[in-house]
Amino acid sequence: MFKNCVLVMIRNLIYATINILGLAIGLACCIDIGFFIHREMRFDFMHTELDKIYRVLRETGDTDNRRFTASCPPPLGPAIQETLPGISKVVRLMNPDNPSPVISYADKKFYEKNFYFADTNFLNVFSFQLLAGDRETVLSEPFSVVITESISKKYFGNHNSIGKILKFKNHLDLKITGTIQDMPATSSLQCEFIASFSTIQRWLGKAHLDNWDISMYSTYVLLEEGAAIQPVYEGKFLGIPAKQGERIHFQPMPRIHLYSQKDYRIGSTGNINEVYSYSLIAILVLFVACINFTNLATAQSLQRAKEVGLRKVVGAQKWQLITQHLGEAVFLAFLALVFAISLLENFSLTQNIFAIDAILNLRNWKVISLLCILGLLIGIMAGLYPAFVISSYTPDQILKGKFSGKSKSNFRNFLVITQFTVSATLLVGTFVTSDQISFLRNQNPGYDAEQIIVVPLRSDAVRKNPEPVKSILQKHPNIIQASAVGLLPAGPMGSSMFRVNQSAELQMDILWIDYDFIKTLGVNLVAGRDFSRAFTGDQNESFILNETAIRHAGYKDAQTAIGQPFQKVSDGKTIDRGSIIGVVEDFNFKSFKQHISPLVIRIKSWPTYLLIRCAPSELSHTVESVKAIIQSFDMENPFEYSFLDQKFDAFYHREEKRKRLFSSFSILAIFVSAIGMFGLSFYTANIRKREIGIRKVLGASEMNLLMMVSKETLSLILIANIIAWPIAYFVMQSWLQNFAYRIDLGFSPFILTICTTIALGIMAISYYALKLIRENPVVILRDK
Incomplete structure (x- = not known):
């Protein structure tokens, strides 16, 4: 059987090559996506009590502006444990990554974004492997920290790190009490430093941990054995200070990675819709490859008809012919599988083409077994119909040349x-x-984000009074303006409750800035005035709102709102009282996937970032000058910078990934279809060889003959496009609904598609068609 399969493949090398190449591409896509899906669906499975761990989510805001966040106030964890039955343990985590803290040891200093403070029982809830230290006590004392194995090597090489002192933000000494194994890539938590929670009280004070208005903690609960928990609770029931409509949700940990498009979440997350769409697309590409296989094998069956007739004459049974041809199909499928594995291992398709993260493990015996079963099934499924077709011819039909491939042609x-x-x-x-x-x-985001350098401020002296730094920066000939802000416009945004007059409370985003922010970013003021140092009350008693906030507050226009009283409230009590001094044009401080939210702008002391607008010329020299100026004020911390427009680009990383994936799979599907068409054109040209020879003798031109050969193929492609258009329209229109700002789905994508597919179809069939058309008709007719 094997020898016969090899001989048949060699005799029909063109068909075999096209089949193996097309099927290998389809299999490579499917295998790659299969590994990706397996990885995505197995997140957090390293925890032994995974089914009992839940993350706390908050649902806040008014009826028209509901939002979910994974960030909680520090007192919420203890309140949940005291109020709800069945709670075994509560773990709170806090990441002081705004900006990333500097961690130092001797002469080594690094910015570490994966630094967390965690409750004492962190390692009793999450099953991360402890390599050194006592699981019960490593986080029990203030100023203690557990680090990962890779961090230990980063700071201490191969030396023992236990007992060593790390400096946090240049002033807190943290003693290393334990080392854990690096957290797996399939963990939704990616912590490299875990400092004791009691350190926060010594550092920020007990009042900080009792403050319900601070929302920067992730909270997890572990249930007791056999306990159950409702998915949603009203905030008041849990003892949360009365906030309009606040509810608490409990999210099972296995759902965190794929169902967490929430604000202020820990780490990057996946998306269950991406898993579904990637799976469907991979299956479709494999389906296209299998169609290729079936189509070419069916076409080839007509050329092998005489072979089948002779085998039947000498006594071959139908089941023997079916078995033989199924064996040939399975043989080609396994060759395609080997080629697909080679593609995956040697060309890194996952990252280079598909732009997705997958862990390829092609040497595991379970994986190999599954791949062998996949190859066998595809070989049988793709080869079954051609095997029945080729075995159905009767010897008298074949040997007399009276059989017809018309019904097969329709299929x-x-x-x-x-x-x-x-x-x-x-x-x-x-x-x-x-x-x-x-x-x-x-x-247009409503401001100019180009040529704005973002510099994190880590020196307390600079944060306390950034004006001297700004003053020197603004003397530089290439620096136009500088501003100090609390949060970046492109970063996570805090929110608070506000009251207009004596009306209902409204939740609005809040942006903390200095006096030069509006000028630096070029935000348009539509009514009132900007903050000014000439008005002493602007520091605490003045508010600037955006147009959306004015509409939500019920004012008929921006001018009407100027001078109106405005209050920041918490737990129904007024915290800050003042008036609206200005209204700015709506500017998008988030992704354009979302509608612009109501925004309140206030003056803030102790900013965390500098925004520096530069002239476009000699930007690299300007950056060096900025570095020198910043380091003259802050010699302890390494200089770090980025550009504001790059932070906005990060909003669309997922869409760029989807675009790249769609492009890759579309190209592969079109390529597989085109090579299949190329193979069919070889068959068609041979079937119509005599007809072409006669027409050429009778005076038909090359163009007429090419149109005759191409007409059927182009008709099929046209029909395919007509069928595809409504399907594509429905799918893409549904996808576009995810965006607050989106294109109108016009005709251009569909026109481009039909032009592309027809052009590729013509290219695929032209080679053999032109080769045959240009052949001497005398030779053609003599052979036939």
Whole structure:
């Protein structure tokens, strides 16, 4: 059997090569996505009590502006444990990453974004492997810290790190009491430093931990054995100070990674919709490859008809012929599988082409077994119909030349239409995704984010009084303006409750700035005035709102709001009281995937970032000058900078990833369809060889003959596009609904798709068609 399969493959090398190449591409896609899905679905499975761990989420805001956040006030954890039955343990984590803290040991200083403070029982809830130290006591004392194995090597090499002292933010000494194994890539928690929670009280004070208005803690609960918990509780029931409509949700930990498009979450997350869409696309590409396989094998069956007839004459049974041809199909499928594995291992398709994270483990016996079963199933499924077709011919029909491939031709046409329908649908998705991302990137955010350098402020002296730094910076000829802010416009945004007059409380985002922010970013003031040092009350008693906030507050226009009283409230009590002094044009401080939220702008002391607007010329020299100026004020911390527009670009990373994936799979699907069409054109040209020879003798031109050969194929591609258009329209229109600002789905993606598929179809069939058309008709007719 094996020898026969090899001989048949060699005799039909063109068909075999096309089949193996097409199927290998489809299998590579499917295997790669399979590993990706397995990784995504197995997040956090390292925890032994995973089914009993829940994360706390808060639902806040008014009816028209509901929002979910994974960030909680520090007293919420203890309140939950005291109020709800069945709670075994509560763990709070706090990441002081605004900006990343500097950690130092001797002459080594690094900014560490994965630094967390955690409750004492952190390692009793989460099953991370402790390499050194006592699990019960490593986090029990103030100023103690547990580090990962890689951090230990980073700071101490191969020396023992236990008992060593790390300096946090240049002034807190933390003693290393334990070392844990690096957290797996499939953990939703990615901590490299875990400092004791009691350190926070010594550092920030007990009042900080009792403050319900601070929301910067992630909270997890571990249930007792056999206990259950409701998914949602009203905030008042848990003893939370009365906040309008606040509710507490408990999210099972296995759902965190794929169902967590929440604000202020820990770490990056996946998306269950991406898992579904990637799975579907991979299956479609494999389906296209299998269609190729079936189509070419069916076409080839007509060329092998005489072989089948002779085998039947000498006594071959139908089941023997079916077994033989299924064996050939399975043999080719396994060759394609080997080629697919080679592609995955040698060309890093996951990262380089598909832009997705997958852990390829192609040497595990379970994986190998599954791949062998996959190869066997695909070989049988793709080869079953051609095997029945080729075994159904009767010897007298074959040997007399009276058999017809018309019904088989109809089936092949159906498969070609199906192939190109899938390819065209993916291609429309590629064009629409590309257009939407370009649309988002070209939107006017309401200010100019170009040439703005962002510098984190880590020196307490500079944060207390940033004006001297700003003054020197603004004397530089290439620096236009500088401003100090509490939070970045492109970063996580805090929110608070506000009251207009004596009306209901409204939740609004809050942006803390200095006197020069509006000038630095070029935000347009539509009514009232900017903050000014000439008005002493602006520090504590003045508010600037955006246009959306004015509408939510019920004012008919911006001018009407100027001078109106405005209050910041908490627990129904007024914290700050003042008036609205200005209204700015709506500017987008988040992604354009979201509607612009109501925004309150206030003056803040102790800022955390400098925004420096520079002239576009000699930008690298300007950065060096900024570095020198900053370091003259802060010699303890390494200089760090970024650009504001890059932070906005990060908003669209997921969409860029989707665009790249769509593009990759569309190209592969079109390529597989095209090489299949190339193989079919070889068959078609041979079948119509005599007809072409006669027509050429009768005076038909090359163009007429090419149109004759191409007409059927182009008709099939046109039909495929007509079928694909409504499918693609529905799918992409649904996807666009995820964006607050989106393109109108016009005709251009569909026109581009039909032009692309027809052009590729013509290219695929032209080689053999032109080769045959240009052949001497005398030779053709003599052979036939």
